[in-house]
Amino acid sequence: xxxxxxxxxxxxxxxxxxxxxxxxxxxxxxxxxxxxxxxxxxxxxxxxxxxxxxxxxxxxxxxxxxxxxxxxxxxxxxxxxxxxxxxxxxxxxxxxxxxxxxxxxxxxxxxxxxxxxxxxxxxxxxxxxxxxxxxxxxxxxxxxxxxxxxxxxxxxxxxxxxxxxxxxxxxxxxxxxxxxxxxxxxxxxxxxxxxxxxxxxxxxxxxxxxxxxxxxxx
DNA sequence: ACTGTTAGCGACATTACATCA
DNA sequence: GTTGATGTAATGTCGCTAACA
Numbered sequence: 001x002x003x004x005x006x007x008x009x010x011x012x013x014x015x016x017x018x019x020x021x022x023x024x025x026x027x028x029x030x031x032x033x034x035x036x037x038x039x040x041x042x043x044x045x046x047x048x049x050x051x052x053x054x055x056x057x058x059x060x061x062x063x064x065x066x067x068x069x070x071x072x073x074x075x076x077x078x079x080x081x082x083x084x085x086x087x088x089x090x091x092x093x094x095x096x097x098x099x100x101x102x103x104x105x106x107x108x109x110x111x112x113x114x115x116x117x118x119x120x121x122x123x124x125x126x127x128x129x130x131x132x133x134x135x136x137x138x139x140x141x142x143x144x145x146x147x148x149x150x151x152x153x154x155x156x157x158x159x160x161x162x163x164x165x166x167x168x169x170x171x172x173x174x175x176x177x178x179x180x181x182x183x184x185x186x187x188x189x190x191x192x193x194x195x196x197x198x199x200x201x202x203x204x205x206x207x208x209x210x211x212x213x214x215x216x217x218x
Numbered sequence: 219a220c221t222g223t224t225a226g227c228g229a230c231a232t233t234a235c236a237t238c239a
Numbered sequence: 240g241t242t243g244a245t246g247t248a249a250t251g252t253c254g255c256t257a258a259c260a
Contacts, residue, residue, distance in 0.1 A: 091235045091248055133249060136228070141247085143229090224259085233250070239243095
């Protein structure tokens with residue numbers, strides 16, 4: 001199945017373990033042009049690349065055919081943990097290939113429909129639920145990064161506005177002192193009074209003073 | 219048309235494990 | 240070898256929506 005949004009150029013890039021097949025055997029339509037950079041990553045990864053639905057190196061099992069309809073119906077959100085050893089759950093580390101493939105797919109289209117999920121799962125020899133979880137976590141990471149960036153941006157805005165505020169206060173102080181003929185230090189107390197009483201209603205952004213505590217919207 | 223039930227899905231918080239310094 | 244920090248796969252829960260009876 002051709003993934004939505006992908007153009008069918010039949011141009012592929014193979015990277016990683018020699019036994020790894022980003023294009024599953026079932027889909028024998030390999031790209032016409034394919035740059036294969038296969039190499040042995042490391043013994044462990046090689047094992048995990050040679051996914052025969054049992055990752056010995058990682059101690060993680062992949063269920064096979066009977067798991068195919070996993071994504072279609074599930075009683076809960078959990079992945080079958082029958083392959084975990086003992087009490088603790090074993091955690092799968094996705095290979096670089098799997099991660100980058102998912103990453104690329106996410107970059108193109110962050111949404112995940114059932115068809116895409118199943119296709120990716122099949123292509124990467126993962127369970128549909130794993131693909132689903134990966135996308136969920138990926139969205140969460142994106143959101144977190146965005147929040148951090150927003151926070152950083154707001155900090156800078158705040159800093160800039162504070163500087164501007166200080167500058168304007170100084171300017172106002174100078175203007176007042178020029179007008180009244182008083183020294184800046186003399187006019188400072190009056191200025192502080194003025195500024196201290198002026199606030200902004202966070203809701204309607206109407207300027208108000210502490211005397212008129214209730215703006216029209218409160 | 220309204221209501222209750224169910225399934226599917228995403229967001230979110232949290233846990234648990236792997237890796238690295 | 241141990242430990243703490245970090246990244247992330249996986250889990251559990253909640254709320255929303257659509258389909259259906």
